[in-house]
Amino acid sequence: MSVSRETFESQVLGLLGRLQGVARRLTRNDTDAEDLVAETVARAWRALDTLEHEAAFRGWIFRILNNTFLDECRRRGARPRFEPLDCEAPEGDEEQQFSIFEQMHQPFLLWFSTPEQEFLDKLLREDLERALATLPECYRIVVILSDLEEFSYAEIAAALGVPVGTVRSRLARARSALQKILWQQAKDIGLAAEAPAENECSETASAPRATAGRRKKGEVT
Amino acid sequence: MTKHEIDCEQALDQLIEFVDHELPEGKHSAMQHHMRACKSCFSRFEFERRLKEKLGTLRDTEVSSDASERIKRLLKSF
Numbered sequence: 472m473s474v475s476r477e478t479f480e481s482q483v484l485g486l487l488g489r490l491q492g493v494a495r496r497l498t499r500n501d502t503d504a505e506d507l508v509a510e511t512v513a514r515a516w517r518a519l520d521t522l523e524h525e526a527a528f529r530g531w532i533f534r535i536l537n538n539t540f541l542d543e544c545r546r547r548g549a550r551p552r553f554e555p556l557d558c559e560a561p562e563g564d565e566e567q568q569f570s571i572f573e574q575m576h577q578p579f580l581l582w583f584s585t586p587e588q589e590f591l592d593k594l595l596r597e598d599l600e601r602a603l604a605t606l607p608e609c610y611r612i613v614v615i616l617s618d619l620e621e622f623s624y625a626e627i628a629a630a631l632g633v634p635v636g637t638v639r640s641r642l643a644r645a646r647s648a649l650q651k652i653l654w655q656q657a658k659d660i661g662l663a664a665e666a667p668a669e670n671e672c673s674e675t676a677s678a679p680r681a682t683a684g685r686r687k688k689g690e691v692t
Numbered sequence: 693m694t695k696h697e698i699d700c701e702q703a704l705d706q707l708i709e710f711v712d713h714e715l716p717e718g719k720h721s722a723m724q725h726h727m728r729a730c731k732s733c734f735s736r737f738e739f740e741r742r743l744k745e746k747l748g749t750l751r752d753t754e755v756s757s758d759a760s761e762r763i764k765r766l767l768k769s770f
């Protein structure tokens with residue numbers, strides 16, 4: 472056995488909140504989430520000899536969580552709306568990334584007006600929750616692991632059992648899909664509108680251009 | 693122009709990995725350099741960074757005492 476019983480217990484208890492949180496987002500239901508975590512822990516214990524070393528624990532147990540979730544969906548006949556394969560980009564579609572920034576950004580606007588940043592300011596927690604819940608499962612899981620759980624690409628790769636390159640491209644498509652949903656939601660409630668075409672904003676085009684020194688640029692981290 | 697400088701196209705290609713802190717040291721500092729010099733890429737970066745940060749606030753790690761008891765009992769049963 473690669474790790475001791477004590478180590479297994481303390482790792483599980485240490486990660487319990489995060490396992491529970493991710494399970495809740497996958498199942499969208501507290502009871503199912505608790506069952507999923509319990510089943511995951513039981514399976515993990517039985518599969519302990521597949522864990523190579525303690526440092527890999529987090530990726531390893533989240534992989535079991537994800538697989539247990541998918542198995543459960545299949546068992547109930549309630550398959551995820553999109554099977555993992557459907558998450559691959561259609562051939563030749565790599566460049567079709569959706570970006571709210573590109574929809575909204577107006578480079579010739581006055582310096583104090585940055586519609587895309589205002590868009591973010593107005594986004595509520597509920598908006599993000601709803602958009603995340605709308606994402607297909609295979610996209611949702613990469614966004615959860617990367618943006619909520621702060622997993623590295625290598626850890627996400629371990630958790631999903633896919634190569635790191637796949638994580639990178641799937642994340643790119645997942646974020647594009649998420650932005651598309653957020654954008655649609657915002658348009659539905661009249662929060663967002665595309666940047667006007669160049670000829671419609673002649674009065675802003677002649678306004679003074681933003682100067683490079685308007686924002687402290689040393690803050691990039 | 694040093695060999696470490698990158699153009700906007702290269703910067704946008706690597707933007708997601710930059711936001712995720714996944715670039716190797718050399719590429720990361722080339723990106724930082726570009727962001728300081730290029731307002732357009734910096735705005736784009738700021739947008740992606742803030743969206744990621746906002747998503748991060750959704751993380752929830754709440755465990756009810758019932759759920760926690762259940763896992764503790766399960767662990768004892770192994």
Ligand SMILES: [Zn+2]
Pocket residue numbers: 699700701703726730731732733734
């Ligand atoms: Zn640039």
